Amino acid sequence: xxxxxxxxxxxxxxxxxxxxxxxxxxxxxxxxxxxxxxxxxxxxxxxxxxxxxxxxxxxxxxxxxxxxxxxxxxxxxxxxxxxxxxxxxxxxxxxxxxxxxxxxxxxxxxxxxxxxxxxxxxxxxxxxxxxxxxxxxxxxxxxxxxxxxxxxxxxxxxxxxxxxxxxxxxxxxxxxxxxxxxxxxxxxxxxxxxxxxxxxxxxxxxxxxxxxxxxxxxxxxxxxxxxxxxxxxxxxxxxxxxxxxxxxxxxxxxxxxxxxxxxxxxxxxxxxxxxxxxxxxxxxxxxxxxxxxxxxxxxxxxxxxxxxxxxxxxxxxxxxxxxxxxxxxxxxxxxxxxxxxxx
Amino acid sequence: xxxxxxxxxxxxxxxxxxxxxxxxxxxxxxxxxxxxxxxxxxxxxxxxxxxxxxxxxxxxxxxxxxxxxxxxxxxxxxxxxxxxxxxxxxxxxxxxxxxxxxxxxxxxxxxxxxxxxxxxxxxxxxxxxxxxxxxxxxxxxxxxxxxxxxxxxxxxxxxxxxxxxxxxxxxxxxxxxxxxxxxxxxxxxxxxxxxxxxxxxxxxxxxxxxxxxxxxxxxxxxxxxxxxxxxxxxxxxxxxxxxxxxxxxxxxxxxxxxxxxxxxx
Numbered sequence: 001x002x003x004x005x006x007x008x009x010x011x012x013x014x015x016x017x018x019x020x021x022x023x024x025x026x027x028x029x030x031x032x033x034x035x036x037x038x039x040x041x042x043x044x045x046x047x048x049x050x051x052x053x054x055x056x057x058x059x060x061x062x063x064x065x066x067x068x069x070x071x072x073x074x075x076x077x078x079x080x081x082x083x084x085x086x087x088x089x090x091x092x093x094x095x096x097x098x099x100x101x102x103x104x105x106x107x108x109x110x111x112x113x114x115x116x117x118x119x120x121x122x123x124x125x126x127x128x129x130x131x132x133x134x135x136x137x138x139x140x141x142x143x144x145x146x147x148x149x150x151x152x153x154x155x156x157x158x159x160x161x162x163x164x165x166x167x168x169x170x171x172x173x174x175x176x177x178x179x180x181x182x183x184x185x186x187x188x189x190x191x192x193x194x195x196x197x198x199x200x201x202x203x204x205x206x207x208x209x210x211x212x213x214x215x216x217x218x219x220x221x222x223x224x225x226x227x228x229x230x231x232x233x234x235x236x237x238x239x240x241x242x243x244x245x246x247x248x249x250x251x252x253x254x255x256x257x258x259x260x261x262x263x264x265x266x267x268x269x270x271x272x273x274x275x276x277x278x279x280x281x282x283x284x285x286x287x288x289x290x291x292x293x294x295x296x297x298x299x300x301x302x303x304x305x306x307x308x309x310x311x312x313x314x315x316x317x318x319x320x321x322x323x324x325x326x327x328x329x330x331x332x333x334x335x336x337x338x339x340x341x342x343x
Numbered sequence: 344x345x346x347x348x349x350x351x352x353x354x355x356x357x358x359x360x361x362x363x364x365x366x367x368x369x370x371x372x373x374x375x376x377x378x379x380x381x382x383x384x385x386x387x388x389x390x391x392x393x394x395x396x397x398x399x400x401x402x403x404x405x406x407x408x409x410x411x412x413x414x415x416x417x418x419x420x421x422x423x424x425x426x427x428x429x430x431x432x433x434x435x436x437x438x439x440x441x442x443x444x445x446x447x448x449x450x451x452x453x454x455x456x457x458x459x460x461x462x463x464x465x466x467x468x469x470x471x472x473x474x475x476x477x478x479x480x481x482x483x484x485x486x487x488x489x490x491x492x493x494x495x496x497x498x499x500x501x502x503x504x505x506x507x508x509x510x511x512x513x514x515x516x517x518x519x520x521x522x523x524x525x526x527x528x529x530x531x532x533x534x535x536x537x538x539x540x541x542x543x544x545x546x547x548x549x550x551x552x553x554x555x556x557x558x559x560x561x562x563x564x565x566x567x568x569x570x571x572x573x574x575x576x577x578x579x580x581x582x583x584x585x586x587x588x589x590x591x592x593x594x595x596x597x598x599x600x601x602x603x604x605x606x607x608x
Contacts, residue, residue, distance in 0.1 A: 046476045115529060121498040123528040126477040130486050131496040143487035171487040172478045250498050251532050252587055 028054070031111065034188035036196045036225050040111035042125060042183050047176045049184060052163040057181030059159065060174065062342040065149045066129075067095050067139035074132070074178075075342055077104045081335050083267035084108060084185060090278030094138035101242060103278035106271055108334070109264065111183040112226055118260045118276045120232060121250040125182060126175045143171055150174070185340055187266050188225075190331040196225065203328065210325025217312050218265070218322070220303055227265035227329060233301040234258040236294030236310060240277050257298050269330045283326060287319045374456035376551040378420070379558045380449040382439045383603070384411055386566040393441055398566060401574040406510035406518065411441040411565050412493060413504040413596075414467050414483070415449060417538075421461035423548065428455060436468070438483040438493065439563075448558075459549040461542040462559065466596065467503030469536060473525040474499075498585055500525055503535060504596060506568050513581035520568065521584040522593050533585075535593035541602045550607045558606040564599045571595030 028051035033040060047053075060066070064073040077092045078084040084107035086092055092100040102118050116122040122131060132138040133146060150156040150169050157167040164173050194201045203211060214222075223229040232247045239258065247256040260276045274280040280289065294304050294311035304310055314322070334340075384391040386398045391408060399405050415437045418430040430451050437449040468484065483489035486496070493502040502523045509517050526534035541561070543549060549557035569575040573591035583589050 043476065046478065117497075120529070122496075123474065123499055124477070127486075127496070127499050130494070134496050142491065144491065147487055171485050172480070175477055249585065251527065251530055252585070253530065253532070256530075 031183055032186075034186070034193065034197075034225075036193060037188060038112065038225075040183075041114050042111040042179070044183075047126065047179055049180045050163065052159070053177050053180040054184055056159045056163045057177035057179065058340070058343065059156075060178050061181050066133055066141060066146050068141040068145075069095060071095065072139050074107075074129075077132075077138070078107045080337075080341055081270065082106075083187070083270040083331075083335055085271045087270070087272065090273055092138065094132075094135070095140045098137035098140075100135075100137045101244060102276050103273065105261075105263065106267060107182050107185045108187045108266065109226055110185065112230075114230055115261070119247045119250045120261055125179045126172075128182075129175050129178050143174075147171065147174065181340075185334075187331040187334040189333040190266065191328040192325075193225070193331075195328070204324070206321050206324045207328050210321035210323070211328075213314070213318050213322050214325050217314065221262045221301070222265045228262045230262065232256065232259040232261055233303075234260075234297060234299045235290075236297065236300050236304050237275060237279070237289060238293075238295055239297055240279075244276065246276065255299055259299055265326055266329045267331055267334065268326055270335055283323055284319070287314065287322065290314070291319075370456040370552050372455070374553040375453050376456050376553050377450060377452045377556045378454055378459070378549060378551055379556060380418075380451070380462070381558060381560050382415070382447055382449070382563055383560060384439075384441050384447075384563050384565055386564065391441060391565050400566070400577070401570040402576045404510055404512035404577045406508050406512065406577060408441075408506060408508040408565060409517075410505060410507040413439055413563075414493070414501060415439060415464050416467065416472075417463075417465040417469055418449070418451065419463040420454065420459045420549075421463070421542075423458040423460045427463075428457075428459075430454075432472075436472075436483050438489060441565075454551050456552050457550075459543070459551060459557075460545075461540065462602070463538060463540045466537045466539060466593075467523070467535065468501040468525065470525040470534075473501060474528050495521075495523060495585065499528070504568070504593075506565065510577045510581075512577040514578070515581055518577045518581045519584070520582075520589075520592055522589045522596075524585060524589065533587065533590055535589060537593055537597040539597065539600050541600060543602050543605055547605050549605050555607055558608065560603045560605065562601050562603045564601075567599035568592060568596045571598055 031044065031049045062073050062075040064070050066073055072095050077086045077094070079086060081087070086104045089104070091102055092104045094100060105118065110116070110125055114123070116125060116128050122128050130143060133141050133143055147169055156169065160169050160173060161167045163177060191201055195203055221229055221231070221233060245257045246260040248258070268283055272281060274283070274286050280286045290312045291314050292311065296305065296310055300310070304312070386396065389396065391411065393411070394407060394409055397405060397407055416435050417432065418435045420428045420430070422428060434451065438446060440446045472479065472484065480486065486494045490501060493505060495502065500523050502521045504522045506520045507517065522535055524533040524535040526532060526536070549559055551557060572594050575592060575595070580588055583592060
């Protein structure tokens, strides 16, 4: 009898030790495609994700020196607890509190996004950082100044050497490191995913009804499992005071006027407010728009004008069920994953 | 008498040999040399002088030019034997900036020796490179440095030609023409890439030798940005960037280049 106590004590101590092991010591697996997701579109062949590249990219993501006066980092407008959006802000606030014109989209599942920004103006994630860095209302800096600042810091020279084999800091290496971080911001562990992957949990009756209603009314545009088909559409919201024409300035195609990228429905509990200009504070308002306020503006999506009516017909009870289902797309693991946080 | 004849014949012989045109030195097919292409920016018959030069367009509006920059790429040299030498693409991107004299001459090395009668180049950055991986955008194509103010971050692509200046015709006081558009990545958009082919005068071709570097002196008439198939009014169009109207300006400047002369030194 007495002999077993030290044994139990040893096991207990071993367990404590295992639990206290730092997250960073876990094996870095690089980019993984979740089993219920399609193949990614990002060009991994020219930028494979490595642990050192990812860690450098993470550090750069939270580096305020990317801005002219060293106050604004990517993480300022893309806050992890808001699924990498700027919670509570209709439009982004940048350097010196300057206001942009659009709501900050989540850094989420970008490896599956062929075109970036609400208007699809950027076609390669590697080119993305150049836009906020040089934008007057965001970071108001030049890429060259950023590179020079980094070159003056021994810690960055060392990190670039670890990630790319040499100390020299170039445009390409900096943006590729940032991409390595951003593509790792994968949200695929919501309750919905566990259900779809048959990992144990089941939808409640209300969630199940909501899922069916979603499939009938929403899935043509907000297609699973990414909950967007990555297309550009006009969903009938009233034309904004600034007459933002969305994709039109990027293509000059008349048929692109007032079309914006279909956003994902994942993590809506964290990413309010909604729409390209953040005009809707709640999902209730969004659904209210679809049932009662769809306007036949130029290029209104055909899916929202069927059978001689505009919008989507939903009862109050159906809306409640849909909202229940949408909550199963919230991924708490994503917004708390320490690996994606500022270290 | 005989002596005079001999002298006359000798004199004639000398004269005859002097009349003979001097032929270029011979070369081996494996010889390599260089060529320098100078982009001399002018406005009509005047030199382009930034800020102080005063110019008038076809509409009658006066203006000065404070900035004039353009990308040249995909250079090909036409050999007198009909073949074309294509300069390796990576060595073929140049950004000519009026305000930086060091950029006015595009030097190209490792060219097969030969007699060249013409040149073809693109004004702008071709579509493949415009969509290429960032690692292939170095030097004048690097958005951080070389392409610093010639790159649209919000609509991924380069500004092919930029001309800015001051004019009382403009309500804003100044004008800005930023012309780009490579045809679009995922959907078709305007394409302002222009291919320019120029032929040297028949008696003034470029002779590339291992020890002879021809200098091809091109004129680029900035006045032709505003005058051409469409005469641009600064008053009506003071700012043209990524817009349908930019097509008119690109069509204009497609005609602004000519070979003025070639030095074979």
